[in-house]
Ligand SMILES: [Ca+2]
Ligand SMILES: [Ca+2]
């Protein structure tokens with residue numbers, strides 16, 4: 001133990017104080033990881049969350065394939081939190097990826113400020129500011145998160161499940177899972193509606209995937225819990241008449257599913273972006289297809305920017321279908 005401690009003495013957080021048989025030091029970064037083109041230069045970047053008292057880091061990719069570590073003051077300010085999951089998504093529809101980070105762990109009493117999630121708005125070019133008033137206040141130890149448009153109104157909503165169960169004297173499952181409905185993207189207003197719409201799972205979440213299980217045009221949710229109710233499926237029964245498009249890609253070469261592609265869709269609902277395959281809903285993943293809610297729009301134009309930089313444009317696509325776009 002003492003040898004390991006000496007080898008890692010440069011690091012502030014010492015795994016070996018807590019888990020003395022660990023062969024390597026694991027706990028400074030992650031498990032939160034989000035992948036996306038944060039600065040809109042065509043190259044994918046990484047956000048890697050920090051463990052408790054470790055600042056998270058934004059790694060911006062350079063032309064030569066190396067990454068610059070961007071230590072913005074905001075990440076340092078929030079290092080008290082233990083980042084468990086993160087998702088890049090364009091919350092306000094302004095064409096850049098914003099960021100939601102889940103705070104979790106079990107090192108503080110339940111309901112502690114330490115467990116409060118954070119929302120960061122991208123001000124352009126990968127510079128983020130924290131906008132806490134955008135999301136409903138919650139102090140639940142969380143795990144998985146994903147953003148998707150569950151009511152097909154063109155605005156991305158957030159679904160988010162609990163992290164821990166009962167540990168020592170704390171019961172971290174005082175509340176059911178969260179659903180933050182994006183009611184005003186331009187003004188960044190999310191409202192908590194989970195109980196109202198029947199999302200009541202209180203499990204110890206380990207995985208979440210949002211996909212249209214029955215292909216009725218509305219995204220369903222499957223949750224994997226480290227618990228008795230280990231698989232929970234919520235079927236979306238919304239019937240509001242809003243239209244949608246689901247896009248799959250057929251790339252050339254080895255990357256046939258188009259992992260890393262950015263899909264931009266323009267309709268009368270405005271312009272929306274998705275990045276394919278870069279999601280990490282904690283230990284889970286959405287399917288390799290992009291779902292767009294379109295409101296009353298009946299056609300859309302789609303631009304795919306493939307990972308090699310080439311583009312494919314498809315115009316006047318009829319809504320309410322799954323389309324496959326080939327490179
Ligand atoms: Ca980039
Ligand atoms: Ca944005």
Ligand SMILES: [Ca+2]
Pocket residue numbers: 148149150151152153154155156157182293
């Ligand atoms: Ca929505």
Ligand SMILES: [Ca+2]
Pocket residue numbers: 211212213214215216217218219220236
């Ligand atoms: Ca469905």
